[in-house]
Amino acid sequence: MVKLTMKTHSKVIYYITIGVLLVAFLLPFIPLFINSFAYDFRWPSVITKNATVRALKYVFYENSSTYESIFNTIIIAISVVVIDILLATPAAFSLVRYEFKGKVIIKGLLFAPIIIPSFTAIMGMYVVFLKLGLTESIYGVILAHILPTLPYMIMALMVSYSTVDTALEEQAAVLGAGPISRFIYIILPHILPGMVAGASFTFLISISQYFLTFLVGGGKVSTIAIVMFPFISGGDNAIGSVYGVLFSALAIINLVLIDFILKKYYKKRKFKII
Amino acid sequence: MAKLELRNICKRYEAKYTESFSLSNINLNVEDGEILSILGPSGCGKTTILRIIAGIIKPDTGRLFIENIDITEMLIENRNFAFVAQQPLLFPNMNVIENVAFGLKMKGISKSERLNSAEDMLANLGLKGFEKRLSFQLSGGERQRVAIARALVIKPKILLMDEPFSALHEELRVNMRELLYKIHTDNKVTTIFVTHFKEEANYLSDKIVNMSKGKIDEISTL
Numbered sequence: 334m335v336k337l338t339m340k341t342h343s344k345v346i347y348y349i350t351i352g353v354l355l356v357a358f359l360l361p362f363i364p365l366f367i368n369s370f371a372y373d374f375r376w377p378s379v380i381t382k383n384a385t386v387r388a389l390k391y392v393f394y395e396n397s398s399t400y401e402s403i404f405n406t407i408i409i410a411i412s413v414v415v416i417d418i419l420l421a422t423p424a425a426f427s428l429v430r431y432e433f434k435g436k437v438i439i440k441g442l443l444f445a446p447i448i449i450p451s452f453t454a455i456m457g458m459y460v461v462f463l464k465l466g467l468t469e470s471i472y473g474v475i476l477a478h479i480l481p482t483l484p485y486m487i488m489a490l491m492v493s494y495s496t497v498d499t500a501l502e503e504q505a506a507v508l509g510a511g512p513i514s515r516f517i518y519i520i521l522p523h524i525l526p527g528m529v530a531g532a533s534f535t536f537l538i539s540i541s542q543y544f545l546t547f548l549v550g551g552g553k554v555s556t557i558a559i560v561m562f563p564f565i566s567g568g569d570n571a572i573g574s575v576y577g578v579l580f581s582a583l584a585i586i587n588l589v590l591i592d593f594i595l596k597k598y599y600k601k602r603k604f605k606i607i
Numbered sequence: 608m609a610k611l612e613l614r615n616i617c618k619r620y621e622a623k624y625t626e627s628f629s630l631s632n633i634n635l636n637v638e639d640g641e642i643l644s645i646l647g648p649s650g651c652g653k654t655t656i657l658r659i660i661a662g663i664i665k666p667d668t669g670r671l672f673i674e675n676i677d678i679t680e681m682l683i684e685n686r687n688f689a690f691v692a693q694q695p696l697l698f699p700n701m702n703v704i705e706n707v708a709f710g711l712k713m714k715g716i717s718k719s720e721r722l723n724s725a726e727d728m729l730a731n732l733g734l735k736g737f738e739k740r741l742s743f744q745l746s747g748g749e750r751q752r753v754a755i756a757r758a759l760v761i762k763p764k765i766l767l768m769d770e771p772f773s774a775l776h777e778e779l780r781v782n783m784r785e786l787l788y789k790i791h792t793d794n795k796v797t798t799i800f801v802t803h804f805k806e807e808a809n810y811l812s813d814k815i816v817n818m819s820k821g822k823i824d825e826i827s828t829l
Contacts, residue, residue: 498696500694500696503683504690504696506683507689507767508757509714514713517697522700561717
């Protein structure tokens with residue numbers, strides 16, 4: 334009887350916790366969602382009196398740059414993720430495994446964008462971007478996005494590398510595995526979750542960039558953040574809200590997709606998740 | 608199978624807060640198909656010798672020869688040795704058969720051939736039916752047998768064993784010792800076996816090396 338009561342008790346606590354978390358997560362979306370359908374929705378009204386699909390119609394039918402901006406946002410974010418992985422994988426490996434002169438300085442420089450706003454660096458780099466013809470192009474925007482995202486990828490990979498058992502690598506080497514095979518068969522499966530975590534951070538930070546995209550893209554490269562900004566800064570709240578929902582959907586799809594891929598990978602490899 | 612020779616091997620470790628350690632003037636001959644055991648207390652340098660032979664660490668001075676060929680500078684992956692450590696060190700992302708076949712895969716042997724060889728080796732070690740299991744689904748003794756199967760299947764020139772049974776309980780240790788003796792009788796792989804159990808060394812070895820404080824005290828032939 335006591336056992337049963339305890340079970341019910343913990344179940345209640347579980348559902349309350351889930352409920353609180355759900356409300357906390359969904360709360361910001363509720364006004365955003367209401368705003369998307371609102372017409373003449375002003376303070377002090379709590380609920381809009383007139384609903385309209387005007388904003389939806391504008392975003393998805395009338396404004397041709399919406400689809401282009403979704404496409405650009407995804408392409409830029411994916412490219413940044415790929416480049417970050419290619420740069421951060423050897424960088425994190427070196428920082429974890431080797432002791433060398435100037436390691437602290439290099440580490441500091443790599444992590445600097447977390448502390449120093451990345452646009453300060455981009456202001457300096459802008460001249461170089463101009464000379465190389467990278468301004469007002471998607472390539473320039475991709476390069477600029479690497480700056481604020483790379484530290485997170487390096488950090489995630491450094492944590493993963495530090496937990497790889499080097500004895501397993503030695504064992505693989507004795508069995509005939511060269512450095513590349515050791516990386517593919519021993520290290521990569523171990524650091525993959527960290528890589529995926531770093532990739533989701535990178536994706537989210539990249540799609541959120543407004544200033545860097547605006548500065549380097551010069552208004553020619555439209556992303557959701559670029560298209561959305563004029564509407565949320567006083568232009569049209571309803572349209573801004575639709576873009577807000579779209580933006581959030583993109584972020585959520587990214588997280589769900591990554592979660593799905595990870596689970597599928599672990600199921601396929603039948604790892605024991607400790 | 609091969610003849611191994613160590614000439615004047617030295618290795619020194621400087622430690623900041625603990626006592627420094629050095630392996631000095633190690634000279635050793637291991638004949639073709641022989642089992643040589645290295646006996647000695649913890650920290651006497653037994654494992655260091657094994658790791659130098661495997662190529663995991665480089666000696667400060669001295670040379671290593673296999674069939675009179677100098678392999679001191681040879682890359683670890685090109686030596687065709689096998690190493691069984693105290694911990695089985697099975698790759699957690701692979702099942703039993705993938706673990707056993709890994710060395711063959713690295714040698715570029717075709718999938719069907721390597722899986723057949725791995726299955727045969729597992730059967731030899733009494734692990735038939737364990738092919739699809741993962742490391743955490745095995746007992747300590749089973750894991751160590753998989754590690755031995757993985758080492759033997761590549762037909763190594765030298766089999767290096769670093770206290771492979773010391774983590775097992777006594778009854779299992781005796782069983783594993785007998786199993787290793789049987790395997791050696793069948794395969795005649797040149798084996799260097801590190802242990803701190805005298806009876807284990809006496810049972811298995813053709814030659815016993817007694818070590819203390821980084822030096823060889825005595826080499827006795829049985």
